Amino acid sequence: MARVRPRGISGRFSGVDWEGFLAIRLSCHSGAVSDSWPHDLLDWYGAHARVLPWRNPPGAALPDDPDWPYRVWLSEVMLQQTTVEAATPYFHAFTARWPTVAALAACDDDDLMQAWAGLGYYARARNLLACARAVVAQHGGRFPGEEAALRALPGIGDYTAAAVAAFGFGRDAVVIDGNVERVVTRLLALAEPLPGARGAIRAALATAMPAGRAGDFAQGLMDLARRVCTPRAPRCLACPIAATCAGRQTGAPEDFPVKPAKKARPQRQGTAWWIEAEGQVLLVRRPAKGLLGGMLALPSCDWRGQAAVPPLSGDWQAMGVVRHGFTHFELALTVKALRLAARPELDGEWVAVGSAATGLPTLFAKAVQLVLAHARDDGTNAA
DNA sequence: GATCCGTGGGC
């Protein structure tokens, strides 16, 4: 069922949207978008900025700390498509364990992947390490401050390069993420769907950005997007730039940004095998590229419909089914267990049963929990 | 440009 959306002036019988009417009159009087909105936003940000461990307070000079850009970069990579709440404990754990980019560059690959486990998008972890090592090898252990040099490093795209330049070095970079896109498409009522609208977004921000305040300007837009200009039911009455917002004047600011329709996620099925012997279970390292690349996992078949051939013949016990949604498909993973007296000759790493769930991606952590819960039930029933 | 790549939370 389609969502019901108020359509502003034309869609209502009792008809007159006085708020919108007044806004349009004001707009016609003063111009389509006021020149003062960037400073209104900075004023609002000065009073309402979130306090975050990787963020400089509004209006303050950057910390006199050679590792500041490192922490900014680390936070930005963790925050790619990831919420502040999910990333924060990982940020603290990483900075405590690896306080400098040189320390991170020197770490063991498997330790890094285990530390990243659960955060998702594991290519970020592989690129994180490659980037740290490139900074040490090519830049003497100091991040470059220029966007172009940052953009050339692994795992750093347009957004992250601009964010590190602005937040880490105080450069005048145009920082555009999904939050900024939402605010600006509403502000301008851009009807063109993403990603086509990005050129207009960048042009508007390059014009509007107050010189010397790029970092506060971008983070102000992000805080506004999270607290006021939310995806659904934006709180326009609390917005410092509502008076100049064309999206609000349409009566349906939540309709922006316009996005292309999404495809349905296909269903896939697969099987994973728990092989236990001598208090240990067999894990395997997945190939470096592709889904869950480089991560430890339970042995499993591929999930594209091929027959599930277990790595050993034997008396496999059914443990149940784990359902897990990925970005572009949904998986029903059947879990089967085989317990042996002695460890068989198989490729992989044997780990203690009690610690098997730690350091695994969430899908396999769920599968391990399923097996352990099954074992507890058996123990209860036997006792 | 289109597709692939995790996860957890909100409504």
Place this chain on the structure above:
DNA sequence: TGCCCAAGGAT
């Protein structure tokens, strides 16, 4: 419950 969303990047 199912769908949308979150400080994107690589291929």
